[in-house]
Amino acid sequence: MGQIKAGAIAKGTFLLEKDTPFIVTEREFVSPGKGSAFVRIKLKNLKTGAVLKVTHKSQDIVEEIDVEDVVSQFLYSDGESFHFMNVETYEQYEIPMISMSDMQYFLKEGDSYKVVRWDEESLDIKLPPKMDLIVTEAEDAVKGDTVTGATKYVKVETGLTVKVPIFIKQGEKIRINVETKEYQERINN
Protein backbone atom coordinates (compact mmCIF):
# COMPACT_ATOMS: atom_id res chain seq x y z
CA MET A 1 0.00 0.00 0.00
CA GLY A 2 1.33 3.42 -0.88
CA GLN A 3 0.43 6.98 -0.19
CA ILE A 4 0.22 9.25 -3.21
CA LYS A 5 -0.78 12.86 -3.78
CA ALA A 6 -4.27 13.17 -5.22
CA GLY A 7 -2.74 15.14 -8.11
CA ALA A 8 -1.04 11.90 -9.21
CA ILE A 9 -4.26 9.89 -9.48
CA ALA A 10 -4.83 8.50 -12.97
CA LYS A 11 -7.68 6.68 -14.65
CA GLY A 12 -7.31 3.03 -13.69
CA THR A 13 -5.58 3.75 -10.35
CA PHE A 14 -6.83 1.59 -7.49
CA LEU A 15 -7.56 3.56 -4.33
CA LEU A 16 -8.74 2.80 -0.86
CA GLU A 17 -11.58 5.13 0.12
CA LYS A 18 -13.41 4.50 3.40
CA ASP A 19 -11.48 1.23 3.75
CA THR A 20 -13.00 -0.04 0.50
CA PRO A 21 -11.05 -0.67 -2.71
CA PHE A 22 -12.19 1.34 -5.73
CA ILE A 23 -10.94 1.77 -9.29
CA VAL A 24 -10.75 5.31 -10.70
CA THR A 25 -12.96 5.47 -13.79
CA GLU A 26 -12.77 9.22 -14.44
CA ARG A 27 -10.30 11.89 -13.37
CA GLU A 28 -10.30 15.62 -14.03
CA PHE A 29 -8.12 18.46 -12.73
CA VAL A 30 -10.12 21.51 -11.69
CA SER A 31 -8.96 24.88 -10.40
CA PRO A 32 -12.15 26.83 -9.82
CA GLY A 33 -11.96 30.59 -10.28
CA LYS A 34 -10.30 31.90 -7.10
CA GLY A 35 -10.08 28.44 -5.60
CA SER A 36 -7.20 26.06 -4.99
CA ALA A 37 -6.41 23.08 -7.22
CA PHE A 38 -8.63 20.04 -6.95
CA VAL A 39 -8.91 16.62 -8.56
CA ARG A 40 -12.43 15.45 -9.31
CA ILE A 41 -12.70 11.68 -9.59
CA LYS A 42 -15.32 9.04 -10.17
CA LEU A 43 -14.69 5.70 -8.49
CA LYS A 44 -16.26 2.31 -8.85
CA ASN A 45 -16.24 -0.64 -6.52
CA LEU A 46 -16.38 -3.65 -8.80
CA LYS A 47 -17.61 -6.03 -6.12
CA THR A 48 -20.72 -4.08 -5.16
CA GLY A 49 -21.09 -1.89 -8.23
CA ALA A 50 -21.09 1.17 -5.95
CA VAL A 51 -20.10 4.40 -7.68
CA LEU A 52 -18.52 7.20 -5.68
CA LYS A 53 -17.90 10.78 -6.80
CA VAL A 54 -15.32 12.62 -4.74
CA THR A 55 -13.22 15.75 -4.98
CA HIS A 56 -9.77 15.90 -3.40
CA LYS A 57 -7.37 18.78 -3.00
CA SER A 58 -4.41 18.11 -5.33
CA GLN A 59 -2.16 18.06 -2.28
CA ASP A 60 -4.31 15.53 -0.39
CA ILE A 61 -2.74 12.20 0.41
CA VAL A 62 -4.74 9.23 -0.81
CA GLU A 63 -4.12 5.53 -0.35
CA GLU A 64 -3.16 3.78 -3.53
CA ILE A 65 -3.30 0.03 -3.25
CA ASP A 66 -0.68 -2.21 -4.79
CA VAL A 67 -2.62 -4.67 -6.83
CA GLU A 68 -1.31 -7.84 -8.43
CA ASP A 69 -2.21 -9.17 -11.86
CA VAL A 70 -2.77 -12.90 -11.54
CA VAL A 71 -3.02 -14.94 -14.75
CA SER A 72 -6.12 -17.06 -14.35
CA GLN A 73 -8.19 -19.35 -16.49
CA PHE A 74 -11.84 -18.51 -16.98
CA LEU A 75 -13.80 -21.58 -15.97
CA TYR A 76 -17.47 -20.64 -16.22
CA SER A 77 -20.13 -18.18 -15.19
CA ASP A 78 -23.13 -19.25 -13.10
CA GLY A 79 -25.15 -16.16 -13.91
CA GLU A 80 -24.16 -14.44 -10.67
CA SER A 81 -20.41 -14.85 -10.57
CA PHE A 82 -17.48 -15.52 -12.84
CA HIS A 83 -15.27 -18.41 -11.77
CA PHE A 84 -11.54 -18.31 -12.44
CA MET A 85 -8.61 -20.52 -11.54
CA ASN A 86 -5.10 -19.29 -10.84
CA VAL A 87 -3.01 -21.17 -13.41
CA GLU A 88 -0.06 -21.52 -11.02
CA THR A 89 -1.64 -22.32 -7.69
CA TYR A 90 -4.98 -23.74 -8.96
CA GLU A 91 -6.67 -21.49 -6.40
CA GLN A 92 -10.19 -20.59 -7.50
CA TYR A 93 -11.61 -17.07 -7.54
CA GLU A 94 -15.27 -16.17 -7.61
CA ILE A 95 -15.99 -12.68 -8.95
CA PRO A 96 -19.49 -11.22 -8.63
CA MET A 97 -20.89 -10.13 -11.98
CA ILE A 98 -22.95 -7.29 -10.52
CA SER A 99 -20.89 -4.41 -11.84
CA MET A 100 -19.23 -6.15 -14.73
CA SER A 101 -21.88 -8.28 -16.35
CA ASP A 102 -20.79 -6.92 -19.75
CA MET A 103 -17.52 -8.81 -19.32
CA GLN A 104 -19.40 -12.03 -20.07
CA TYR A 105 -19.31 -10.95 -23.70
CA PHE A 106 -15.54 -11.10 -23.75
CA LEU A 107 -14.73 -14.10 -21.59
CA LYS A 108 -14.21 -17.45 -23.28
CA GLU A 109 -14.22 -20.59 -21.19
CA GLY A 110 -10.76 -22.12 -20.98
CA ASP A 111 -8.94 -18.91 -21.97
CA SER A 112 -6.60 -17.08 -19.60
CA TYR A 113 -7.05 -13.50 -18.40
CA LYS A 114 -5.43 -11.24 -15.85
CA VAL A 115 -7.40 -11.04 -12.63
CA VAL A 116 -6.49 -8.00 -10.51
CA ARG A 117 -6.05 -9.17 -6.90
CA TRP A 118 -5.56 -7.32 -3.63
CA ASP A 119 -5.84 -8.56 -0.04
CA GLU A 120 -7.51 -11.85 -0.97
CA GLU A 121 -10.03 -9.98 -3.12
CA SER A 122 -10.50 -9.90 -6.88
CA LEU A 123 -10.94 -6.27 -7.91
CA ASP A 124 -11.05 -6.39 -11.68
CA ILE A 125 -10.57 -8.51 -14.76
CA LYS A 126 -8.24 -7.03 -17.33
CA LEU A 127 -9.32 -7.40 -20.92
CA PRO A 128 -7.26 -6.54 -23.98
CA PRO A 129 -8.45 -3.39 -25.81
CA LYS A 130 -9.47 -5.48 -28.84
CA MET A 131 -10.60 -9.07 -29.12
CA ASP A 132 -11.13 -11.39 -32.08
CA LEU A 133 -14.34 -13.40 -31.86
CA ILE A 134 -16.09 -15.87 -34.20
CA VAL A 135 -19.48 -15.01 -35.67
CA THR A 136 -21.89 -17.75 -34.65
CA GLU A 137 -25.18 -16.38 -35.96
CA ALA A 138 -25.54 -14.25 -39.06
CA GLU A 139 -28.28 -13.87 -41.62
CA ASP A 140 -27.19 -13.97 -45.22
CA ALA A 141 -27.03 -10.65 -46.98
CA VAL A 142 -30.18 -9.89 -48.91
CA LYS A 143 -29.55 -10.38 -52.60
CA GLY A 144 -29.34 -7.15 -54.49
CA ASP A 145 -28.60 -5.12 -51.40
CA THR A 146 -25.52 -3.31 -52.60
CA VAL A 147 -25.87 -0.05 -50.74
CA THR A 148 -22.44 0.96 -49.49
CA GLY A 149 -22.28 1.12 -45.73
CA ALA A 150 -25.23 -1.21 -45.28
CA THR A 151 -25.09 -3.01 -41.95
CA LYS A 152 -26.71 -5.90 -40.13
CA TYR A 153 -26.55 -7.48 -36.67
CA VAL A 154 -24.68 -10.71 -35.94
CA LYS A 155 -24.04 -12.71 -32.80
CA VAL A 156 -20.53 -13.81 -31.82
CA GLU A 157 -19.40 -16.87 -29.83
CA THR A 158 -19.68 -15.09 -26.47
CA GLY A 159 -23.29 -14.06 -27.10
CA LEU A 160 -22.56 -10.41 -27.89
CA THR A 161 -24.65 -8.83 -30.66
CA VAL A 162 -22.62 -6.56 -32.93
CA LYS A 163 -23.48 -4.27 -35.82
CA VAL A 164 -21.31 -5.26 -38.78
CA PRO A 165 -21.01 -4.57 -42.52
CA ILE A 166 -23.36 -6.66 -44.64
CA PHE A 167 -20.57 -8.89 -46.06
CA ILE A 168 -19.73 -10.60 -42.74
CA LYS A 169 -20.68 -14.31 -42.75
CA GLN A 170 -21.25 -16.94 -40.10
CA GLY A 171 -18.01 -18.65 -39.07
CA GLU A 172 -15.84 -15.64 -39.83
CA LYS A 173 -13.66 -14.00 -37.21
CA ILE A 174 -14.14 -10.30 -36.47
CA ARG A 175 -12.19 -7.82 -34.32
CA ILE A 176 -14.19 -5.96 -31.69
CA ASN A 177 -13.28 -2.89 -29.63
CA VAL A 178 -13.83 -4.08 -26.06
CA GLU A 179 -14.65 -0.68 -24.57
CA THR A 180 -17.20 0.40 -27.18
CA LYS A 181 -18.29 -3.14 -28.15
CA GLU A 182 -18.10 -2.05 -31.78
CA TYR A 183 -16.97 -3.96 -34.84
CA GLN A 184 -13.58 -2.89 -36.15
CA GLU A 185 -12.54 -5.23 -38.94
CA ARG A 186 -12.78 -8.71 -40.39
CA ILE A 187 -9.85 -11.00 -39.60
CA ASN A 188 -8.73 -13.19 -42.47
CA ASN A 189 -7.06 -16.34 -41.25
Added chain:
Amino acid sequence: MNLDTIRQRSLLTQKTRQFFVDRGYLEVETPLLSPQLIPESSIENFRTELISPYKESIPLFLTPSPEIWMKVLLSRGSGDIFQLTKSFRNSEQISPVHNPEFTMLEWYKTGIDADKNISITEDLVRALSGKETPDSVKAPFRTMSMEEAFREFAGFSLEENLSEKALAEKNRKNHIPVDDDDNWEILFHKLFLTLVEPELPTDRPLVLNRYPSTIKTLAADIPDSPWADRWELYMNGVEIANCYSEECDPAKIREYYRIECAEKEQNSLIPVLTDPEYPDIFSTFPDCSGSAIGMDRLFAQILGMRNIEGVILFPLSDIVS
Protein backbone atom coordinates in the same frame (compact mmCIF):
# COMPACT_ATOMS: atom_id res chain seq x y z
CA MET B 1 -2.97 23.35 -35.22
CA ASN B 2 -3.52 23.64 -38.94
CA LEU B 3 -3.03 26.68 -41.14
CA ASP B 4 -6.73 27.33 -41.36
CA THR B 5 -7.07 27.55 -37.57
CA ILE B 6 -4.10 29.96 -37.41
CA ARG B 7 -5.97 32.28 -39.78
CA GLN B 8 -9.22 31.92 -37.83
CA ARG B 9 -7.43 32.72 -34.59
CA SER B 10 -5.82 35.80 -36.08
CA LEU B 11 -9.22 37.01 -37.32
CA LEU B 12 -10.82 36.47 -33.90
CA THR B 13 -8.03 38.48 -32.25
CA GLN B 14 -8.55 41.35 -34.73
CA LYS B 15 -12.32 41.30 -34.15
CA THR B 16 -11.82 41.37 -30.38
CA ARG B 17 -9.55 44.41 -30.63
CA GLN B 18 -11.98 46.17 -32.99
CA PHE B 19 -14.91 45.42 -30.66
CA PHE B 20 -13.34 47.38 -27.81
CA VAL B 21 -11.85 50.16 -29.94
CA ASP B 22 -15.29 50.74 -31.51
CA ARG B 23 -16.76 51.15 -28.03
CA GLY B 24 -14.27 53.79 -26.98
CA TYR B 25 -11.92 51.70 -24.83
CA LEU B 26 -8.23 52.52 -24.80
CA GLU B 27 -5.92 49.62 -25.57
CA VAL B 28 -3.05 49.40 -23.09
CA GLU B 29 0.13 47.38 -22.58
CA THR B 30 1.31 46.79 -19.03
CA PRO B 31 4.39 44.94 -17.72
CA LEU B 32 4.55 41.17 -17.98
CA LEU B 33 7.63 41.24 -15.77
CA SER B 34 6.62 42.74 -12.46
CA PRO B 35 8.62 43.26 -9.25
CA GLN B 36 5.45 42.66 -7.21
CA LEU B 37 2.13 40.89 -7.59
CA ILE B 38 -1.32 41.03 -6.05
CA PRO B 39 -1.29 38.16 -3.50
CA GLU B 40 -3.57 35.36 -4.70
CA SER B 41 -3.38 32.24 -2.61
CA SER B 42 -5.02 30.08 -5.28
CA ILE B 43 -2.32 30.83 -7.87
CA GLU B 44 1.33 29.77 -8.13
CA ASN B 45 3.61 32.10 -10.08
CA PHE B 46 6.67 32.09 -12.29
CA ARG B 47 9.68 33.78 -10.77
CA THR B 48 12.73 35.04 -12.59
CA GLU B 49 15.34 37.75 -11.97
CA LEU B 50 16.96 40.71 -13.60
CA ILE B 51 20.70 40.27 -13.34
CA SER B 52 23.29 42.98 -13.40
CA PRO B 53 27.05 42.50 -13.23
CA TYR B 54 27.44 45.40 -10.79
CA LYS B 55 24.40 45.24 -8.55
CA GLU B 56 22.34 42.69 -6.76
CA SER B 57 19.84 40.97 -9.01
CA ILE B 58 16.19 41.97 -8.80
CA PRO B 59 13.49 39.32 -8.47
CA LEU B 60 10.71 39.65 -11.04
CA PHE B 61 7.52 37.71 -11.58
CA LEU B 62 5.60 36.90 -14.75
CA THR B 63 2.16 38.36 -14.22
CA PRO B 64 -0.70 35.85 -13.77
CA SER B 65 -3.07 38.50 -15.17
CA PRO B 66 -2.66 42.16 -16.18
CA GLU B 67 -4.84 43.30 -13.25
CA ILE B 68 -2.15 44.84 -11.03
CA TRP B 69 -0.92 47.47 -13.52
CA MET B 70 -4.27 48.05 -15.24
CA LYS B 71 -5.71 49.06 -11.86
CA VAL B 72 -2.86 51.58 -11.44
CA LEU B 73 -3.87 53.11 -14.80
CA LEU B 74 -7.53 53.29 -13.69
CA SER B 75 -6.54 55.02 -10.45
CA ARG B 76 -4.69 57.61 -12.56
CA GLY B 77 -7.77 58.41 -14.61
CA SER B 78 -7.29 56.24 -17.72
CA GLY B 79 -11.04 55.64 -18.14
CA ASP B 80 -12.24 52.49 -19.95
CA ILE B 81 -9.30 50.26 -20.92
CA PHE B 82 -8.66 46.82 -22.38
CA GLN B 83 -5.67 44.60 -22.93
CA LEU B 84 -4.98 41.39 -24.85
CA THR B 85 -1.88 39.86 -23.33
CA LYS B 86 -0.08 36.73 -22.24
CA SER B 87 -0.55 35.59 -18.64
CA PHE B 88 1.38 32.96 -16.75
CA ARG B 89 0.34 30.48 -14.08
CA ASN B 90 2.60 27.91 -12.54
CA SER B 91 1.87 24.48 -11.09
CA GLU B 92 -1.43 23.90 -12.90
CA GLN B 93 -1.73 20.49 -14.49
CA ILE B 94 -1.50 20.75 -18.26
CA SER B 95 -4.92 19.65 -19.52
CA PRO B 96 -7.42 20.33 -22.31
CA VAL B 97 -8.12 23.67 -20.59
CA HIS B 98 -4.73 24.58 -19.07
CA ASN B 99 -1.51 25.81 -20.64
CA PRO B 100 1.01 27.51 -18.30
CA GLU B 101 1.10 30.60 -20.55
CA PHE B 102 -2.15 31.69 -22.09
CA THR B 103 -3.77 34.67 -23.75
CA MET B 104 -5.97 36.78 -21.54
CA LEU B 105 -8.36 39.56 -22.43
CA GLU B 106 -9.02 41.94 -19.59
CA TRP B 107 -11.19 45.06 -19.68
CA TYR B 108 -12.44 47.62 -17.20
CA LYS B 109 -15.56 49.69 -17.80
CA THR B 110 -16.13 52.61 -15.47
CA GLY B 111 -19.50 53.50 -13.95
CA ILE B 112 -21.04 50.03 -14.27
CA ASP B 113 -21.42 46.96 -12.05
CA ALA B 114 -20.81 43.28 -12.81
CA ASP B 115 -24.41 42.67 -13.95
CA LYS B 116 -24.08 45.31 -16.67
CA ASN B 117 -20.91 43.63 -17.86
CA ILE B 118 -22.91 40.52 -18.81
CA SER B 119 -24.40 42.24 -21.85
CA ILE B 120 -20.98 43.55 -22.95
CA THR B 121 -19.68 39.98 -22.82
CA GLU B 122 -22.74 38.75 -24.74
CA ASP B 123 -22.10 41.38 -27.42
CA LEU B 124 -18.46 40.31 -27.68
CA VAL B 125 -19.47 36.65 -28.11
CA ARG B 126 -22.01 37.72 -30.76
CA ALA B 127 -19.29 39.66 -32.59
CA LEU B 128 -16.96 36.62 -32.58
CA SER B 129 -19.48 33.83 -33.31
CA GLY B 130 -19.44 32.36 -36.78
CA LYS B 131 -20.99 29.50 -38.71
CA GLU B 132 -18.86 26.93 -36.87
CA THR B 133 -19.96 28.20 -33.44
CA PRO B 134 -22.26 25.73 -31.65
CA ASP B 135 -25.54 27.01 -30.12
CA SER B 136 -24.22 26.07 -26.68
CA VAL B 137 -21.64 28.86 -27.06
CA LYS B 138 -23.80 31.59 -28.58
CA ALA B 139 -25.43 34.52 -26.77
CA PRO B 140 -27.81 35.13 -25.04
CA PHE B 141 -26.47 33.66 -21.81
CA ARG B 142 -28.45 32.09 -19.00
CA THR B 143 -27.88 33.56 -15.52
CA MET B 144 -28.06 31.55 -12.31
CA SER B 145 -26.95 32.51 -8.81
CA MET B 146 -24.78 30.24 -6.68
CA GLU B 147 -27.71 29.89 -4.26
CA GLU B 148 -30.05 28.79 -7.07
CA ALA B 149 -27.43 26.33 -8.36
CA PHE B 150 -26.98 24.75 -4.90
CA ARG B 151 -30.73 24.47 -4.36
CA GLU B 152 -31.23 22.86 -7.75
CA PHE B 153 -28.24 20.53 -7.97
CA ALA B 154 -27.06 19.92 -4.39
CA GLY B 155 -30.56 19.88 -3.00
CA PHE B 156 -30.00 22.38 -0.19
CA SER B 157 -29.76 26.11 0.41
CA LEU B 158 -26.18 27.36 0.52
CA GLU B 159 -27.25 30.52 2.29
CA GLU B 160 -28.67 28.47 5.16
CA ASN B 161 -25.55 26.29 5.36
CA LEU B 162 -22.71 28.77 5.10
CA SER B 163 -20.99 27.93 8.37
CA GLU B 164 -17.88 25.76 8.24
CA LYS B 165 -19.63 23.21 10.43
CA ALA B 166 -22.68 23.00 8.15
CA LEU B 167 -20.51 22.65 5.04
CA ALA B 168 -18.49 19.83 6.65
CA GLU B 169 -21.76 18.11 7.56
CA LYS B 170 -23.10 18.44 3.99
CA ASN B 171 -19.87 16.94 2.64
CA ARG B 172 -20.19 13.94 4.95
CA LYS B 173 -23.85 13.51 4.11
CA ASN B 174 -22.92 13.35 0.43
CA HIS B 175 -20.09 10.83 1.02
CA ILE B 176 -17.37 13.32 0.12
CA PRO B 177 -14.22 12.58 2.16
CA VAL B 178 -13.31 15.46 4.48
CA ASP B 179 -10.04 16.05 6.34
CA ASP B 180 -9.91 17.61 9.77
CA ASP B 181 -7.82 20.48 8.44
CA ASP B 182 -10.11 21.29 5.48
CA ASN B 183 -10.88 24.99 5.78
CA TRP B 184 -14.03 26.79 4.71
CA GLU B 185 -12.81 27.33 1.13
CA ILE B 186 -11.93 23.65 0.69
CA LEU B 187 -15.23 22.46 2.15
CA PHE B 188 -17.20 24.80 -0.09
CA HIS B 189 -15.30 23.82 -3.22
CA LYS B 190 -15.56 20.08 -2.51
CA LEU B 191 -19.35 20.45 -2.47
CA PHE B 192 -19.46 22.80 -5.43
CA LEU B 193 -17.11 20.72 -7.60
CA THR B 194 -18.69 17.37 -6.73
CA LEU B 195 -22.40 18.15 -6.65
CA VAL B 196 -23.01 21.40 -8.50
CA GLU B 197 -20.48 22.24 -11.21
CA PRO B 198 -20.76 18.94 -13.16
CA GLU B 199 -24.55 19.41 -13.31
CA LEU B 200 -24.63 23.01 -14.56
CA PRO B 201 -26.73 23.29 -17.74
CA THR B 202 -24.67 23.38 -20.93
CA ASP B 203 -27.26 24.03 -23.62
CA ARG B 204 -26.41 27.74 -23.47
CA PRO B 205 -23.56 29.74 -21.92
CA LEU B 206 -24.12 30.09 -18.19
CA VAL B 207 -23.32 33.07 -16.00
CA LEU B 208 -22.99 31.83 -12.42
CA ASN B 209 -23.12 34.83 -10.10
CA ARG B 210 -23.30 35.89 -6.43
CA TYR B 211 -20.40 33.84 -5.00
CA PRO B 212 -20.02 33.60 -1.22
CA SER B 213 -18.02 36.60 -0.01
CA THR B 214 -16.10 34.26 2.29
CA ILE B 215 -14.00 33.42 -0.79
CA LYS B 216 -11.47 36.25 -0.65
CA THR B 217 -11.28 38.22 -3.91
CA LEU B 218 -11.09 41.87 -4.93
CA ALA B 219 -14.79 41.87 -5.86
CA ALA B 220 -17.11 44.19 -3.92
CA ASP B 221 -19.61 42.61 -1.54
CA ILE B 222 -23.34 42.97 -2.12
CA PRO B 223 -24.48 45.00 0.92
CA ASP B 224 -26.48 43.15 3.60
CA SER B 225 -25.93 39.77 1.99
CA PRO B 226 -23.40 36.93 2.25
CA TRP B 227 -22.57 37.30 -1.46
CA ALA B 228 -19.87 39.01 -3.50
CA ASP B 229 -20.82 40.81 -6.70
CA ARG B 230 -18.92 38.60 -9.13
CA TRP B 231 -19.68 36.03 -11.80
CA GLU B 232 -18.03 33.31 -13.85
CA LEU B 233 -19.06 32.42 -17.38
CA TYR B 234 -19.25 28.74 -18.30
CA MET B 235 -19.46 27.35 -21.83
CA ASN B 236 -19.96 23.59 -22.15
CA GLY B 237 -18.90 23.20 -18.52
CA VAL B 238 -15.62 25.11 -19.03
CA GLU B 239 -14.90 28.36 -17.15
CA ILE B 240 -14.34 31.04 -19.77
CA ALA B 241 -14.56 34.42 -18.03
CA ASN B 242 -14.83 36.01 -14.65
CA CYS B 243 -16.10 39.43 -13.73
CA TYR B 244 -16.26 41.64 -10.64
CA SER B 245 -17.87 44.77 -9.47
CA GLU B 246 -14.45 46.01 -8.36
CA GLU B 247 -13.78 46.71 -4.71
CA CYS B 248 -12.75 50.37 -4.33
CA ASP B 249 -12.39 50.70 -0.56
CA PRO B 250 -8.65 50.98 0.35
CA ALA B 251 -9.34 49.62 3.85
CA LYS B 252 -10.98 46.48 2.47
CA ILE B 253 -8.14 46.01 -0.01
CA ARG B 254 -5.61 46.32 2.81
CA GLU B 255 -7.54 43.62 4.68
CA TYR B 256 -7.50 41.41 1.57
CA TYR B 257 -3.71 41.91 1.29
CA ARG B 258 -3.23 41.01 4.94
CA ILE B 259 -5.20 37.74 4.67
CA GLU B 260 -3.90 36.63 1.28
CA CYS B 261 -0.25 37.47 2.07
CA ALA B 262 -0.45 35.36 5.24
CA GLU B 263 -2.12 32.53 3.34
CA LYS B 264 0.50 32.67 0.57
CA GLU B 265 3.36 32.77 3.03
CA GLN B 266 2.06 29.59 4.59
CA ASN B 267 1.12 27.57 1.53
CA SER B 268 2.81 28.86 -1.62
CA LEU B 269 5.49 26.89 -3.40
CA ILE B 270 6.82 30.08 -4.99
CA PRO B 271 6.87 32.97 -2.50
CA VAL B 272 6.06 36.30 -4.15
CA LEU B 273 6.70 39.93 -3.32
CA THR B 274 3.80 42.29 -2.78
CA ASP B 275 3.70 46.05 -2.37
CA PRO B 276 2.18 47.05 0.99
CA GLU B 277 1.49 50.53 -0.43
CA TYR B 278 -0.51 49.17 -3.37
CA PRO B 279 -3.92 49.45 -1.59
CA ASP B 280 -3.35 53.25 -1.47
CA ILE B 281 -4.05 53.59 -5.22
CA PHE B 282 -7.69 52.82 -4.47
CA SER B 283 -8.20 56.22 -2.89
CA THR B 284 -8.52 57.54 -6.46
CA PHE B 285 -9.97 54.40 -8.03
CA PRO B 286 -13.22 54.79 -10.02
CA ASP B 287 -16.39 52.70 -9.61
CA CYS B 288 -16.01 50.10 -12.33
CA SER B 289 -16.44 46.50 -13.37
CA GLY B 290 -13.52 44.41 -14.59
CA SER B 291 -13.76 41.24 -16.61
CA ALA B 292 -11.18 38.73 -17.82
CA ILE B 293 -11.51 36.02 -20.46
CA GLY B 294 -9.20 33.10 -21.16
CA MET B 295 -9.02 33.67 -24.90
CA ASP B 296 -7.60 30.27 -25.83
CA ARG B 297 -10.61 28.69 -24.15
CA LEU B 298 -13.05 31.15 -25.74
CA PHE B 299 -11.56 30.77 -29.23
CA ALA B 300 -11.68 26.98 -28.94
CA GLN B 301 -15.38 27.16 -27.96
CA ILE B 302 -16.20 29.68 -30.72
CA LEU B 303 -14.61 27.32 -33.26
CA GLY B 304 -16.50 24.33 -31.88
CA MET B 305 -13.50 22.71 -30.17
CA ARG B 306 -13.06 21.61 -26.55
CA ASN B 307 -9.28 21.43 -26.27
CA ILE B 308 -7.30 24.68 -26.16
CA GLU B 309 -4.38 22.89 -27.81
CA GLY B 310 -6.42 23.15 -31.00
CA VAL B 311 -6.02 26.94 -31.05
CA ILE B 312 -2.55 27.36 -29.47
CA LEU B 313 0.17 27.31 -32.11
CA PHE B 314 2.75 25.67 -29.85
CA PRO B 315 1.16 24.24 -26.69
CA LEU B 316 3.75 23.59 -24.00
CA SER B 317 2.94 19.88 -23.96
CA ASP B 318 4.13 19.74 -27.60
CA ILE B 319 7.39 21.60 -27.14
CA VAL B 320 8.48 20.11 -23.80
CA SER B 321 9.29 16.44 -23.85
